[in-house]
Amino acid sequence: MVFSFGELGFQEVETSKYLTDILSKNGFKIDMRIAGIPTAWTAKWGSGKPVIAIGSDIDCIPKASQKPGVAYHDPIIEGAPGHGEGHNAGEPLNITAVLALKKIMEREKIPGTIMLWPGVAEEQLGTKAYYVRDGYFKDVDACIFTHVANNLATSYGDGGGNGMISVKFNFEGESAHAAGAPWKGRSALDAVELMDIAWNFHREHMEPTQRSHYVIPDGGDQPNVVPQKASVWYYFRERTYPKIMQMYKDGIKMANAAAMMTDTKMNYEVLGSAWPGHFNKPMAEAMQKNIQVVGLPKWSEDDQVLARGIQKELNQKAEG
Amino acid sequence: MNDTLTALKAPETSGSGMGGGSDDIADISWNVPTIVLRFPSNIPGLPGHNWANAISMATPIAHKGVAAGAKAEAMTLLDLFTNPELVKNSKTYFTDVQTKETKYTALVSATDKPAIFLNKKIMDEFRPQMKKFYYDPSKYSTYLEQLGIKYPTVRTPGTAKQ
Numbered sequence: 001m002v003f004s005f006g007e008l009g010f011q012e013v014e015t016s017k018y019l020t021d022i023l024s025k026n027g028f029k030i031d032m033r034i035a036g037i038p039t040a041w042t043a044k045w046g047s048g049k050p051v052i053a054i055g056s057d058i059d060c061i062p063k064a065s066q067k068p069g070v071a072y073h074d075p076i077i078e079g080a081p082g083h084g085e086g087h088n089a090g091e092p093l094n095i096t097a098v099l100a101l102k103k104i105m106e107r108e109k110i111p112g113t114i115m116l117w118p119g120v121a122e123e124q125l126g127t128k129a130y131y132v133r134d135g136y137f138k139d140v141d142a143c144i145f146t147h148v149a150n151n152l153a154t155s156y157g158d159g160g161g162n163g164m165i166s167v168k169f170n171f172e173g174e175s176a177h178a179a180g181a182p183w184k185g186r187s188a189l190d191a192v193e194l195m196d197i198a199w200n201f202h203r204e205h206m207e208p209t210q211r212s213h214y215v216i217p218d219g220g221d222q223p224n225v226v227p228q229k230a231s232v233w234y235y236f237r238e239r240t241y242p243k244i245m246q247m248y249k250d251g252i253k254m255a256n257a258a259a260m261m262t263d264t265k266m267n268y269e270v271l272g273s274a275w276p277g278h279f280n281k282p283m284a285e286a287m288q289k290n291i292q293v294v295g296l297p298k299w300s301e302d303d304q305v306l307a308r309g310i311q312k313e314l315n316q317k318a319e320g
Numbered sequence: 321m322n323d324t325l326t327a328l329k330a331p332e333t334s335g336s337g338m339g340g341g342s343d344d345i346a347d348i349s350w351n352v353p354t355i356v357l358r359f360p361s362n363i364p365g366l367p368g369h370n371w372a373n374a375i376s377m378a379t380p381i382a383h384k385g386v387a388a389g390a391k392a393e394a395m396t397l398l399d400l401f402t403n404p405e406l407v408k409n410s411k412t413y414f415t416d417v418q419t420k421e422t423k424y425t426a427l428v429s430a431t432d433k434p435a436i437f438l439n440k441k442i443m444d445e446f447r448p449q450m451k452k453f454y455y456d457p458s459k460y461s462t463y464l465e466q467l468g469i470k471y472p473t474v475r476t477p478g479t480a481k482q
Contacts, residue, residue, distance in 0.1 A: 003378040004455040004463060008439035014454070037434050050407050052400050053352065054393070055345075062442065066371040068378035069464050071474040073371055076453050076467070080446040084374045086382070089361050093386045097394040104398060112401045119345070123369075124438055128344035129428045132351050141407050142353045142400055144393060145345050148377075149358035151322045152388055156355070157331020162339040163346060165427045209339040239339055241425060248427075271435040273427035274344035278331075278418050280353040282409040283396070287355055288328040290395040296360060297384035299321040302472050307321050307363045309474030310375055316365035 002058065002088040003068065006081045009059040009121025012039040016058070016118065019091050023116060026099055034117075035130040042136060043116040045102060050112050050141040054098060056090025057119030057147070071309030086148030091118060093146050115140065125166060125272035142283060152291050156284035159277035162211055162237035165248050166272035169195065169255040173264040175228035185226030186263050189219050192232045195258035199234075202250065210247065211237040239276055321381070322364060350424035353410035357396075359389025378463045379471060 005014040016039045020030045028043040039058075064084025065075040076082070098114050105112065117136070120127045131137060171192060176185030196214060203212070214234045220227025236247035252268060259266035299307075311318050348354050361382035366372045376382055399406055453467070460466040 001455045001457065001463075003374075004450075004453055006450055008443055010434070010436045011439050011443040035434060037436055050400060050404075052397060053348075054397070055348070061369050061374075062439075064369070064371045064374055066374040067467060067469055067473075068375060069469045069471040069473055071375060071472060075371065077446065077449050080450055081442065082371060082374045083377050084370050084372070085368065086362055086373060086377045088377055089359070089382050089386050093359060093389045093393065096386065096390040097397065100390070100394045101397050101401075105401065110401050114397075121435075121438065122344060124435065125342060125344040126435055126438070129347040129426050130434050132347050133426050133428060133430070137348060137352050140352045142410055143348050143355075144396060145348070145354060145356045146389060146393060147343075147345075147356055147358050148361045148382075148385070150360055150362045150364040151326055151358065152360050152385075152392060153326050153329065153358045154355050155329030155331075159346075160332035160338075160340065162342050163427070164342040211339055237339060237342055241422075241427070244427060269435070270428055270432045271438065272344070273347070274342040275346040275350050275424065275427070277343060277346040277356075278349055278422075279355050280349070280410050280418070281413050282406060283353055283355045283400075284328060286399050286406055287357060287392060287396045290392045290399070291325060293395070294388050294391045296323055296325060297388050299323070299384070300380065303321055303379075303381050303384075305474060306376065306379065306381065306472035309472060310363055310372055311365050313475065314366065314372060319364045 002092065003083050006060050006065065006083060008062060008081045009124045009126055010037070010039060012058045012120055016041060019095065019118070022095060026102070028116070034136055035127065035134045037120055037127055037130070040118060040120045040127060044113060046105065046113040048111045048113065051115060051139050052112065053115045053117060053137065053140045053143040054094045055117045055119055055143065055145045056094055057087040057122035058091055059087055059121050059123055061085055061123065069306060071306055072313050087122065089148055090146040125164065125274040129273050152294065152296055154284045154287045154291065156279045156281040159279065161277055162209070162239055163241065163244050163274050163276040164235050164237035165244055165270060166235050167248065167251060167268050168231055168233040168271055169266060169268045170229070170231045171259060171264045171266050172229055173227070173262065176226045178224045178226050182226060187226050188230035188264050189227040191258040191262040191264045191266065192216055192219065192230045194261055195232060195254050198254040198257065199251070209239045212247065233271070241275065322360060350419070353414045357389060357393055359385045361385030
């Protein structure tokens with residue numbers, strides 16, 4: 001069901017409605033629009049301690065529309081978003097697990113509170129820091145999160161990835177006829193280009209653990225109009241909080257300098273963020289024991305044919 | 321497809337991690353003892369963030385992966401609700417190991433706001449077309465059936481790539 005909705009981050013309207021309807025029918029109390037996010041919610045059942053949170057992402061990927069079960073590129077709708085990261089499956093998994101769990105807790109009179117929640121706009125790293133900031137995890141004792149992969153597995157400790165902050169820098173100058181009176185214009189696009197040049201020179205002097213990248217969502221309208229507005233959107237990634245903040249500050253400094261050089265105005269907005277991952281050891285060990293008991297599914301010949309088909313299509317070695 | 325489980329993944333030893341992608345589940349994990357359960361609903365060797373990773377996601381592969389994951393998750397949840405020692409030990413690891421030296425400060429400030437305007441234009445453009453393909457379980461027993469897809473569909477040998 002969720003696969004067919006194919007909704008991008010912050011726009012998961014149908015998905016959230018579908019999931020919360022199921023939970024509501026099963027006796028969960030739903031709070032919509034948490035942290036001021038229209039598609040975010042919590043669904044709670046039970047009472048008292050412990051409070052265990054169970055989450056998974058629900059957003060999809062731009063231009064990833066694809067017919068399921070077909071081992072070559074064949075979109076359902078050309079250019080449309082699609083579940084090219086499998087974020088359609090995690091919440092259905094969670095709901096399956098908690099509905100079974102709820103029956104057992106009712107039957108055996110086990111105390112405790114279940115709280116389901118969705119990762120809205122994970123592809124933009126757009127919400128979880130706000131859930132925390134606004135107190136939705138204040139009384140939670142533990143959290144299990146699910147994510148698609150190609151094995152049944154978990155981990156603990158430092159995951160080795162980067163944290164990051166996502167920042168869009170907006171420049172504003174003055175438009176003019178780019179041939180008739182270019183001296184009357186001040187180009188916001190010039191500011192974007194100068195900032196990008198500065199950042200790319202700066203790369204030489206950064207530690208190898210950094211990853212940073214940008215796109216230009218607005219580079220002006222057409223060449224004969226000096227761009228009055230332009231923007232550049234950066235992801236600044238590093239291994240630790242102080243290093244991420246340093247990149248963020250360096251970015252602001254360069255944006256200010258670019259604005260000064262071009263006599264334009266600059267403002268910036270944070271579009272997302274994430275800390276570097278670190279996961280819990282005792283919980284991971286408990287999960288691993290259960291993973292060993294459950295084991296992997298038995299894949300059919302049809303499943304293998306599909307897997308081999310797409311691996312071959314993409315010139316990947318047949319694996320797994 | 322994988323037919324062998326992996327061992328519990330141990331941490332990156334300090335300093336050796338060269339960085340990479342990010343996931344904001346980490347903001348939860350620095351505030352509450354957290355784990356991520358990865359479940360086998362996808363095909364090994366694919367690029368990620370790509371149409372190819374959608375291929376398995378409404379097929380028996382995804383279904384079986386979800387069923388296995390749901391079992392492991394339900395069992396671990398039951399452990400947490402019935403074994404106070406596990407909740408206590410998780411909290412101890414969180415306070416005495418994970419956050420002993422590293423304290424969480426949000427990267428977002430008190431005044432930053434969720435960017436809820438993102439992607440609105442794209443969805444406004446595509447949603448009307450996509451609605452025609454929403455799964456209708458009252459008429460079809462699977463989404464593959466609704467789309468008229470024979471499972472699995474692969475290129476016949478000798479067919480050139482598009």
